[in-house]
Amino acid sequence: MADRHPVICEVAPRDGFQSIAAPLPTQDKIAIIRDLAAAGCQRIEIGSFVSPKAIPQMADMRDITAAVRDLPARLSALVPNPRGAEDALAAGITELVYVFSASEAHNQNNVRQSVAQSIEGLARIVEVMPGGTDLRVDLATAFDCPFDGTVALEAVTDAVRAICAIAPRAGIALCDTTGRANPFTVAERFGTVMALPESRENSWAFHGHDTFGQGVANALAAWRAGVSVFDTAAAGLGGCPFAPGATGNTATEDVVFAFNEGGLDTGIDLATLLTVADRIAALPGAATGSHLRQVPRHRAA
Amino acid sequence: MADRHPVICEVAPRDGFQSIAAPLPTQDKIAIIRDLAAAGCQRIEIGSFVSPKAIPQMADMRDITAAVRDLPARLSALVPNPRGAEDALAAGITELVYVFSASEAHNQNNVRQSVAQSIEGLARIVEVMPGGTDLRVDLATAFDCPFDGTVALEAVTDAVRAICAIAPRAGIALCDTTGRANPFTVAERFGTVMALPESRENSWAFHGHDTFGQGVANALAAWRAGVSVFDTAAAGLGGCPFAPGATGNTATEDVVFAFNEGGLDTGIDLATLLTVADRIAALPGAATGSHLRQVPRHRAA
Numbered sequence: 336m337a338d339r340h341p342v343i344c345e346v347a348p349r350d351g352f353q354s355i356a357a358p359l360p361t362q363d364k365i366a367i368i369r370d371l372a373a374a375g376c377q378r379i380e381i382g383s384f385v386s387p388k389a390i391p392q393m394a395d396m397r398d399i400t401a402a403v404r405d406l407p408a409r410l411s412a413l414v415p416n417p418r419g420a421e422d423a424l425a426a427g428i429t430e431l432v433y434v435f436s437a438s439e440a441h442n443q444n445n446v447r448q449s450v451a452q453s454i455e456g457l458a459r460i461v462e463v464m465p466g467g468t469d470l471r472v473d474l475a476t477a478f479d480c481p482f483d484g485t486v487a488l489e490a491v492t493d494a495v496r497a498i499c500a501i502a503p504r505a506g507i508a509l510c511d512t513t514g515r516a517n518p519f520t521v522a523e524r525f526g527t528v529m530a531l532p533e534s535r536e537n538s539w540a541f542h543g544h545d546t547f548g549q550g551v552a553n554a555l556a557a558w559r560a561g562v563s564v565f566d567t568a569a570a571g572l573g574g575c576p577f578a579p580g581a582t583g584n585t586a587t588e589d590v591v592f593a594f595n596e597g598g599l600d601t602g603i604d605l606a607t608l609l610t611v612a613d614r615i616a617a618l619p620g621a622a623t624g625s626h627l628r629q630v631p632r633h634r635a636a
Numbered sequence: 637m638a639d640r641h642p643v644i645c646e647v648a649p650r651d652g653f654q655s656i657a658a659p660l661p662t663q664d665k666i667a668i669i670r671d672l673a674a675a676g677c678q679r680i681e682i683g684s685f686v687s688p689k690a691i692p693q694m695a696d697m698r699d700i701t702a703a704v705r706d707l708p709a710r711l712s713a714l715v716p717n718p719r720g721a722e723d724a725l726a727a728g729i730t731e732l733v734y735v736f737s738a739s740e741a742h743n744q745n746n747v748r749q750s751v752a753q754s755i756e757g758l759a760r761i762v763e764v765m766p767g768g769t770d771l772r773v774d775l776a777t778a779f780d781c782p783f784d785g786t787v788a789l790e791a792v793t794d795a796v797r798a799i800c801a802i803a804p805r806a807g808i809a810l811c812d813t814t815g816r817a818n819p820f821t822v823a824e825r826f827g828t829v830m831a832l833p834e835s836r837e838n839s840w841a842f843h844g845h846d847t848f849g850q851g852v853a854n855a856l857a858a859w860r861a862g863v864s865v866f867d868t869a870a871a872g873l874g875g876c877p878f879a880p881g882a883t884g885n886t887a888t889e890d891v892v893f894a895f896n897e898g899g900l901d902t903g904i905d906l907a908t909l910l911t912v913a914d915r916i917a918a919l920p921g922a923a924t925g926s927h928l929r930q931v932p933r934h935r936a937a
Binding site: 388409494513515516518519520537545546547549550551552555556589592593596597598599627629630634635 | 715814818819846850852853887890893896897899926927930931936
């Protein structure tokens with residue numbers, strides 16, 4: 336444990352950009368991804384391979400992928416179904432992030448199918464993935480559902496067991512989709528799923544939002560539970576369609592600050608990251624939620 | 637430890653109101669203090685007995701004290717020197733909160749004297765305190781100083797030892813005056829001072845700000861270290877003169893949410909508290925920093 340380091344997976348280009356309705360210029364998105372890598376982000380989720388009808392912002396994923404593939408960072412893309420996985424692999428993505436929800440209501444709303452159908456989709460993707468490609472499964476609403484409220488722990492463990500049976504070495508993220516998780520529950524749920532005999536070879540990530548002000552506390556609760564990978568978005572870009580006025584993903588700079596100050600190196604240069612965060616915050620239509628961006632720069636980094 | 641409950645000390649009427657330059661009507665301040673008690677706040681810091689030249693907002697403390705003394709909550713007031721302590725006791729305050737800083741630069745700026753002079757002042761106050769009155773000592777800049785940066789742990793332990801020698805049964809708060817503390821350091825510093833042989837009979841509080849997004853995480857780090865009393869301000873009222881645009885005290889509602897969701901009862905009714913927080917946020921000149929106030933009410937409480 337002494338050698339463990341926190342790893343940030345920067346999701347502003349995916350979870351953040353998708354919250355902006357008006358399409359951003361492809362070159363701007365590419366430049367931001369490159370800047371994030373230059374700031375030291377070792378993992379970047381660069382977008383989603385989804386129907387451009389569903390999310391027009393993601394219509395240029397092939398061009399973006401081609402333009403950033405040379406970066407030294409580990410790049411991934413979200414896919415909601417086998418069709419998206421095919422498209423992502425064809426575009427040159429080497430790490431797929433497959434998403435489904437622990438709650439039926441959110442899964443229907445998010446990917447238009449049942450949880451059982453999503454699990455079948457996962458199996459189909461695993462079958463066609465070529466050697467040398469990686470898989471992470473994002474379990475959305477692993478704590479709270481915008482439609483059903485608190486999600487039963489059993490729904491989470493059932494879903495995790497299903498993932499482990501199909502993809503025993505995949506990364507698995509418990510996602511606090513709504514930001515309503517609390518640090519006590521984050522610790523409890525990771526403790527439970529990480530102790531499942533079936534999950535022995537899986538690795539773990541926490542995807543959090545700061546809507547209820549628990550973002551940093553939840554990430555640190557996951558860290559103490561043994562989780563090493565954290566999805567965050569520079570500038571806290573995001574916003575939740577089900578919580579008007581609320582902020583989005585936990586800000587990368589707020590989490591990096593916590594780890595840095597605690598002597599835990601994320602590999603990210605905070606001053607450089609804050610410059611990228613400023614650029615992201617200046618995007619037209621960007622809803623941001625960072626704390627660190629608001630304090631004088633010499634105090635922040 | 638199983639029976640331990642978190643206790644909120646609501647500081648919006650003190651640390652919050654003092655951040656508003658234009659004097660608020662006395663009746664409005666009284667009404668808010670009464671509403672906070674009605675929401676279940678068991679401890680409320682109702683203001684400061686300071687020179688009205690220094691902080692005009694606090695010029696009506698005698699009237700406020702007289703009007704709220706009947707409340708069932710434990711009421712305290714901040715005093716920066718023996719003169720303030722005399723005034724507070726004369727007004728009927730039964731719990732004094734004496735403040736000085738671990739860093740010389742901040743103590744000079746805040747209370748216009750050296751740390752040694754402040755410690756002498758503490759001794760004078762203890763001498764004159766009548767039976768039946770309580771004392772808490774707030775050690776400001778116990779982590780970070782707006783002028784000197786990181787405050788050495790030794791300055792904190794020296795100050796705590798001095799407090800313990802003079803007031804061996806006082807409450808002691810380590811105050812994150814700037815909000816720049818991080819959860820790792822909060823845990824470490826409380827662990828250190830609580831283990832001092834001299835502090836055996838003292839009780840502990842954590843006073844935090846959310847400027848750097850660490851507010852809830854810092855409070856929970858203190859809780860895990862064994863601290864049970866938390867200074868927070870409804871609506872996150874505050875603002876720091878040394879960090880333009882930054883938020884103030886950690887919002888009571890954000891911390892209460894964390895504890896509530898974790899099954900730890902603070903005695904505060906969150907829905908009622910949010911109504912008071914709305915009232916505070918609507919005060920002219922109020923700078924607020926709450927997360928919970930921004931999400932739909934049925935999801936928050």
